[in-house]
Amino acid sequence: NVTFSGNFATWGGGMLNYNNSNPTLTNATFSGNIADNGGGIFNETSSPILRQVNFTTNRGVNAGGGMYNYAGSHPQLTDVNFTGNTATNGGGMRNHVGNNRPQLNRVTFTANRATYAGGMSNDNSAPQLTNVTFSGNVADAEGGGMHNYQSSPDLLNVTFSGNSATNYGGGMENSYGSSPTLTNVTFSGNSAIFGGGMCNYSSSSPKLTNV
Numbered sequence: 001n002v003t004f005s006g007n008f009a010t011w012g013g014g015m016l017n018y019n020n021s022n023p024t025l026t027n028a029t030f031s032g033n034i035a036d037n038g039g040g041i042f043n044e045t046s047s048p049i050l051r052q053v054n055f056t057t058n059r060g061v062n063a064g065g066g067m068y069n070y071a072g073s074h075p076q077l078t079d080v081n082f083t084g085n086t087a088t089n090g091g092g093m094r095n096h097v098g099n100n101r102p103q104l105n106r107v108t109f110t111a112n113r114a115t116y117a118g119g120m121s122n123d124n125s126a127p128q129l130t131n132v133t134f135s136g137n138v139a140d141a142e143g144g145g146m147h148n149y150q151s152s153p154d155l156l157n158v159t160f161s162g163n164s165a166t167n168y169g170g171g172m173e174n175s176y177g178s179s180p181t182l183t184n185v186t187f188s189g190n191s192a193i194f195g196g197g198m199c200n201y202s203s204s205s206p207k208l209t210n211v
Helices: none
Strands: 002-005 008-011 015-018 024-031 034-037 041-044 049-056 059-063 067-070 076-083 086-089 093-096 103-110 113-116 120-123 128-135 138-142 146-149 154-161 172-175 181-188 198-201 207-209
Touching: 059 093
Parallel strands: 002 024, 008 034, 015 041, 024 049, 034 059, 041 067, 049 076, 059 086, 067 093, 076 103, 086 113, 093 120, 103 128, 113 138, 120 146, 128 154, 146 172, 154 181, 172 198, 181 207
Antiparallel strands: none
16 A cells, blocks of 8 residues: 655646656555645656555646646556545546546546536546546536546546536536547536536537437
8 A cells, every 4th residue: 555645746746657657556545745737646648557546635736636647648547536636627637638548447536626627627638438427526617527628538337426517517518629429428416507417519519328
């Protein structure tokens, strides 16, 4: 068991992975770490493997409270929990620029908070989510569970429950040409002024099957 707790940095409060650095983490905890970007972990052009890892109450002052993936980072996450993390953009996770394609299986985003994207923020990225739950995440502006900007994530067996946004997209917001694919996805008890479950605007075209 490895614990990263109460660490501070500009990039990657708990851990920074840079330039094709791909560590494997099993049974690890990131708690109470703070950074401008990537309170728990910041990945730049790196693809770590995480199994049974918890991100709790980390803070990204700008973005990525739990994890920030940048410039072609494709981490693999299995049995990972993001709980109570905060940021301005992407309380739980921020995927930003470079067609980041993280793979998430059996991952939870619970009670994370941000101005934009309480749970997950995607910008020019295409994460793959299987058996993932977004529950009780809060966005003070847009995208309580997930916010997509020019992004097309692939979601299979995903639940959005009890997430909220002050303005747009309590469960999910899709903007500026985002085309996520949703299969066997549930939206329940989410809230916002515009689009409690989902809000689509500016040429966004999600594909929904068994939703």
